[in-house]
Amino acid sequence: MSGDLNANKILGAVLATAFVIVGVQQVTAAIYHTEAPKRMGYFVDAPEEAAGGAAEAVLPPDWGTVLPTADLAAGEAAFARCVACHTVTAGGANGTGPNLYGVLGRPVASHAGFAYSDAMIAHKAEAPTWTYDALDQFLTAPGRVVQGTKMSFAGIRDTQTRVNLIAWLRSQGSGGVAVPAPDPARQPGAAAAPAETPAETPAPGAEQAAAQAGGAAGSAPDTGPAARSTTQATPAAPPAATSGGHSAH
Numbered sequence: 001m002s003g004d005l006n007a008n009k010i011l012g013a014v015l016a017t018a019f020v021i022v023g024v025q026q027v028t029a030a031i032y033h034t035e036a037p038k039r040m041g042y043f044v045d046a047p048e049e050a051a052g053g054a055a056e057a058v059l060p061p062d063w064g065t066v067l068p069t070a071d072l073a074a075g076e077a078a079f080a081r082c083v084a085c086h087t088v089t090a091g092g093a094n095g096t097g098p099n100l101y102g103v104l105g106r107p108v109a110s111h112a113g114f115a116y117s118d119a120m121i122a123h124k125a126e127a128p129t130w131t132y133d134a135l136d137q138f139l140t141a142p143g144r145v146v147q148g149t150k151m152s153f154a155g156i157r158d159t160q161t162r163v164n165l166i167a168w169l170r171s172q173g174s175g176g177v178a179v180p181a182p183d184p185a186r187q188p189g190a191a192a193a194p195a196e197t198p199a200e201t202p203a204p205g206a207e208q209a210a211a212q213a214g215g216a217a218g219s220a221p222d223t224g225p226a227a228r229s230t231t232q233a234t235p236a237a238p239p240a241a242t243s244g245g246h247s248a249h
């Protein structure tokens with residue numbers, strides 16, 4: 001008899017424990033209302049190109065075509081994003097960043113009196129001059145092009161804004177840098193032409209963009225497969241992602 005009673009007590013205790021566990025789960029769920037984030041993982045403010053959007057990133061601007069029609073006033077306005085750190089007048093002081101007078105066509109990391117990062121000095125070996133393309137790539141994603149740069153600036157994703165800005169920078173002491181002739185290989189539609197013949201011979205620009213996208217995948221996880229597998233490994237939504245989900249309402 002007493003054996004039965006003990007068995008009942010034990011069963012009762014087990015059931016009670018089960019109820020408590022379920023109850024706590026319910027209450028917790030009610031208190032901490034969580035929603036699965038629309039996109040798993042941390043949000044990284046990386047340019048779209050990093051996500052492998054090859055379609056738009058393939059061709060660099062055709063400077064010979066875009067510079068003559070660039071909007072200098074819009075370029076000057078875009079420079080508002082730089083003035084916290086840069087002056088652009090002749091002989092202007094170095095601030096957080098170096099003076100940018102005549103930066104187009106200027107050797108990389110060359111402005112007197114400015115202590116460049118090791119990353120920027122190393123970049124000089126690969127790309128010695130701030131050409132149109134070099135500036136354009138750098139301003140798209142400074143930290144991606146010069147990994148470890150101390151220029152804390154996310155970059156300008158919009159190509160037309162960069163074109164306007166670079167055209168305006170040219171007018172600030174770089175007027176001697178010639179506008180190149182229009183390059184048919186960079187004009188819209190040029191990317192489609194090589195695609196007609198099988199993609200064994202990608203355009204040089206495409207190869208470069210692919211290399212950039214590949215290089216970016218490691219440093220700037222966005223929606224690539226690598227990023228997805230990382231987030232799967234840690235399914236618990238981090239607090240940042242959770243609050244992000246709320247603010248997205």
Ligand code: HEC
Nearest residue numbers: 081082085096097108109110116117120149150151152153
């Ligand atoms: C938060 C401060 C900051 C902002 C904002 C900023 N920069 Fe910079 N910039 C720097 C620093 C610091 C460096 C030096 C980088 C290094 O040594 O790694 C630099 C370097 C540069 C260089 C290389 C110059 C050289 O002499 O080699 C260019 C070009 C440049 N910035 C352009 C811009 C433009 C254009 C903008 C605005 C769209 C901008 N920067 C916004 C801080 C900034």
